[in-house]
């Protein structure tokens with residue numbers, strides 16, 4: 656697990672941000688933190704202003720967004736007055752990164768949302784810590800979908816691309832736990848990384864809904880941001896270059912088709928829309 660060397664606190668006036676671009680199907684995004692200690696090598700946020708303006712390397716710093724419960728509650732109430740409130744948490748950080756164990760910022764936001772529920776909440780994470788908040792998700796009922804990133808079934812590949820992120824078996828187990836608790840859960844093969852022949856079956860054993868996305872469809876720039884990160888080099892070093900192209904995701908999709916019906920198998924943006 657990576658240790659953040661630089662932790663700061665912020666007290667933003669607002670926590671909800673109007674959604675745009677890839678997430679324009681939502682009314683708002685919600686990021687409990689700025690920065691992310693998982694520090695994935697392929698993270699497109701590395702190429703966004705929030706990261707480019709910092710001197711420190713992505714993955715080594717985290718800003719905690721502190722807010723008063725009443726002010727967030729008011730924000731939720733006001734947002735709900737206008738249009739349906741649909742929230743994507745989180746678009747540029749992981750709401751369950753290591754610091755959440757201690758700070759419980761995401762948990763506090765969920766507690767407030769349980770009292771003043773949005774119309775829909777999408778939770779995107781790669782951390783089994785999400786299971787800590789099962790009771791809060793249950794309070795939100797059908798308004799919440801939890802999406803667990805599972806880019807591959809090969810933990811050696813996970814380590815090569817995303818060393819500080821939780822191991823794949825722990826994520827699969829977390830999906831079981833949430834499914835057994837009656838929550839709506841999906842696996843997000845995002846981005847597609849090299850996997851084994853058994854990947855589709857493994858996912859089907861743990862979850863009934865899946866989305867597949869890759870660097871070319873899902874980084875918001877047709878793969879340009881990912882190219883700037885030099886990820887291709889890593890594919891080459893690992894001798895898995897055949898997985899770095901805009902058709903590689905099709906192999907995964909074809910395998911998944913044997914296990915998931917069309918209405919449970921999504922490609923790119925459609926799998927991240929409010930449901």
Ligand code: SF4
Pocket residue numbers: 691692693694695697698699700747748749781
């Ligand atoms: S978990 Fe998400 S936000 Fe964090 S570094 Fe990885 S890709 Fe980026």
